[in-house]
Amino acid sequence: MEPAVRLEEQTILQDIVMILQEMTSDWDTGFIGGIGPETRLVHDLGCESIDVVQFVVAIEERFKRRNLPIEKLLMVDDRYVDDLRVAEVVAFLHRHLST
Amino acid sequence: MPRTLLIGLDGATFRILDPLMADGVMPFLRTFIAGGVRAGLLSTINPVTPPAWTTVMTGRSPGHHGVFDFVRAEERHGEVYFTLYDARDIDCETIWTIVSRHGMKVTSLNFPMMYPHPDISGFVIPGLTSWRHLKLGTRPPELYERLRQLDGLDFKQMAWDFELGKKVVYGVEPEEVESWVRFHIQRENHWFTVARYLMEHDPCDLTAVLWDGPDKLFHICWRFLDPEYMPGAPTEWERTIRDLCLEYFRRLDSYLADLVTLAGPAAQTIIVSDHGFGPSTEELHLNTWLAEQGYLTWRAPRSDEEVNSASWKRRLKSNFVLLDWRCTKAYARTSSSNGIYIRRQQAPDDGGVPESEYESFRDELIRRLHGIVHPVTGERIIKKVLTREQAYPGPHSASAPDLTLVLRDSGFISIRHRAPALQLRAEVSGTHCPEGIFLAAGPGVARGATLDTLSIIDVAPAVLHSLGLAVPEDLEGRVPIEMFDSAWANSRAVRIGAATRWPSDGSAVAVDEVPDDPAGEAAIFERLKSLGYLE
Numbered sequence A: 001m002e003p004a005v006r007l008e009e010q011t012i013l014q015d016i017v018m019i020l021q022e023m024t025s026d027w028d029t030g031f032i033g034g035i036g037p038e039t040r041l042v043h044d045l046g047c048e049s050i051d052v053v054q055f056v057v058a059i060e061e062r063f064k065r066r067n068l069p070i071e072k073l074l075m076v077d078d079r080y081v082d083d084l085r086v087a088e089v090v091a092f093l094h095r096h097l098s099t
Numbered sequence B: 001m002p003r004t005l006l007i008g009l010d011g012a013t014f015r016i017l018d019p020l021m022a023d024g025v026m027p028f029l030r031t032f033i034a035g036g037v038r039a040g041l042l043s044t045i046n047p048v049t050p051p052a053w054t055t056v057m058t059g060r061s062p063g064h065h066g067v068f069d070f071v072r073a074e075e076r077h078g079e080v081y082f083t084l085y086d087a088r089d090i091d092c093e094t095i096w097t098i099v100s101r102h103g104m105k106v107t108s109l110n111f112p113m114m115y116p117h118p119d120i121s122g123f124v125i126p127g128l129t130s131w132r133h134l135k136l137g138t139r140p141p142e143l144y145e146r147l148r149q150l151d152g153l154d155f156k157q158m159a160w161d162f163e164l165g166k167k168v169v170y171g172v173e174p175e176e177v178e179s180w181v182r183f184h185i186q187r188e189n190h191w192f193t194v195a196r197y198l199m200e201h202d203p204c205d206l207t208a209v210l211w212d213g214p215d216k217l218f219h220i221c222w223r224f225l226d227p228e229y230m231p232g233a234p235t236e237w238e239r240t241i242r243d244l245c246l247e248y249f250r251r252l253d254s255y256l257a258d259l260v261t262l263a264g265p266a267a268q269t270i271i272v273s274d275h276g277f278g279p280s281t282e283e284l285h286l287n288t289w290l291a292e293q294g295y296l297t298w299r300a301p302r303s304d305e306e307v308n309s310a311s312w313k314r315r316l317k318s319n320f321v322l323l324d325w326r327c328t329k330a331y332a333r334t335s336s337s338n339g340i341y342i343r344r345q346q347a348p349d350d351g352g353v354p355e356s357e358y359e360s361f362r363d364e365l366i367r368r369l370h371g372i373v374h375p376v377t378g379e380r381i382i383k384k385v386l387t388r389e390q391a392y393p394g395p396h397s398a399s400a401p402d403l404t405l406v407l408r409d410s411g412f413i414s415i416r417h418r419a420p421a422l423q424l425r426a427e428v429s430g431t432h433c434p435e436g437i438f439l440a441a442g443p444g445v446a447r448g449a450t451l452d453t454l455s456i457i458d459v460a461p462a463v464l465h466s467l468g469l470a471v472p473e474d475l476e477g478r479v480p481i482e483m484f485d486s487a488w489a490n491s492r493a494v495r496i497g498a499a500t501r502w503p504s505d506g507s508a509v510a511v512d513e514v515p516d517d518p519a520g521e522a523a524i525f526e527r528l529k530s531l532g533y534l535e
Helices: A002-024 A049-062 A086-096 B014-022 B027-034 B049-058 B095-100 B131-137 B141-148 B162-170 B174-201 B213-225 B236-263 B286-292 B310-318 B355-370 B456-466 B486-491 B518-530
Strands: B004-009 B037-042 B071-076 B079-084 B106-111 B122-126 B206-211 B268-272 B276-284 B339-342 B382-387 B403-407 B422-433 B435-441
Touching: A002 A049, A002 A086, A002 B131, A049 B079, A049 B131, B004 B236, B004 B456, B014 B027, B014 B213, B014 B276, B027 B236, B027 B435, B037 B456, B049 B095, B049 B456, B095 B106, B095 B122, B095 B206, B095 B456, B106 B174, B122 B131, B131 B141, B162 B174, B162 B213, B174 B206, B174 B213, B174 B236, B206 B236, B213 B236, B213 B276, B213 B422, B236 B268, B268 B456, B276 B435, B339 B355, B355 B382, B355 B403, B435 B456
Parallel strands: B004 B206, B004 B268, B106 B122, B106 B206
Antiparallel strands: B037 B435, B071 B079, B268 B435, B276 B422, B339 B403, B382 B403
16 A cells, blocks of 8 residues: 555645746746755745745646645744645645545 | 627726717717717726626626636635636626527637637737737737738737736836827827738638727826816826827727728627726725724744745736735735635634634624725715625626625725825815726617617627627627618517537537527526626
């Protein structure tokens, strides 16, 4: 069972990386290196609030799911987080896409 | 060449356009109106871009299409989670997909709520979308790369800038006004370039393009455009700004002329605005008033660490409300909604309003709102307070604000934490008004007629009829048949067709020649009458 779970997370990671690559392809972020699990949306890719909103839309479109409990990803202890790593997004989706 | 050209001029009002035409600034528009029809166009109950343009695109009122504002918010786990309305929130079919499934092609440029783009036959570039997301929002994807090759086209200038958008609400410093107008002159040129390119290279049956610059200039430059407020002895700077504003409208006039010419003599052109504009001289800080009345408690930062956090600064900058939700019973989420939300009690220790007390709470709040008066004149500031059932009847009524306010100047409330609650503006600014414009010209359109005021829900039926299509039976408006000359009207009876389709049924691009049912038309007409859709 364990390899299957890892494969699923890997698939989600590939999708998320693809979304971010498409989204940021002409942003001139100055970010060097490929997008991966440790890439941070704000610090590395220069995402602003509106970009995070659109990133969520792109995720929902890609996975054909609306109304994912995104606030659980964006808010911790009733506060909006300052930044997000790709790995955190992947882990969140892995938890919630099957529910 | 298109059969129908639909042009949107966000916020356009005869109050400004008439003097501009009379002064020779917009000669094409003057000729266009002389050869066609004009009418006032009543907007949605809260005359603001997202619900109003969505009504233009769907022929449905906000209680039915489900879009009420720019920002959508949900209270979750004691916090309010904000996001934006987008195309997926439109719970009705748009004219773009209706036209597509009748085998016709559509170009839709700069209309809001079009991201993610709908599945249509033709071309979409969404409005209210930042340049960073314009590529993903463009349909078909290769169009973006084609346009990138056009000389001088700058997506960064063409797309929506959310930071600049905030200035519409909170104002522009005097030293920024000139660059504000110049920016919009350039921005409109980019949309014109795209519209012209597509009309020349990939003509569609319906070409629709929206210019939102009139709204942006009216908000910031009202005193340079409204003859009633123009400075009597203008300074050099004021003359410069006025001249630049006139230059904006001269260019807009030339874009209209060029697109109508490109559309050719066989096309009908319909020009509409989503709302009108007028002067505003006062500002109501509604959340401040709600706090004074004990309905709302502002949230303080919980620690120094939070004060210094990026998220706290971001939220302060975003002008989104920062409230202590457990001690708040009623609050305004956004300026543009003109609405008050009443928090329902979620748990016994929650400070919201218990379900059993909702009606009496709401009635008391309405009574107190009517008591807000001008400190000097004693005149009421709020013209109407509407419950959600009154303002937004329909299946989405429950998502609307509990109360919708109509201010006496038709303007917007402020949600800022500022005192006093009612403040006079240092200078007049422009604000939205209910009555916008409807213009039409072309073969079959009556010449030189001024029609009675139309409703914004009539635009979609007018466009579909202009294209020779039946009007789906569930559209709420009517074809303003008086806009056509008698020969056209007699030769093309309005046909009522099958109801619109659920947007998510995946069949929007399929060619679908739904046979109209002339025999059933009378029965449908009677049904619409009984539902109050037709008079």
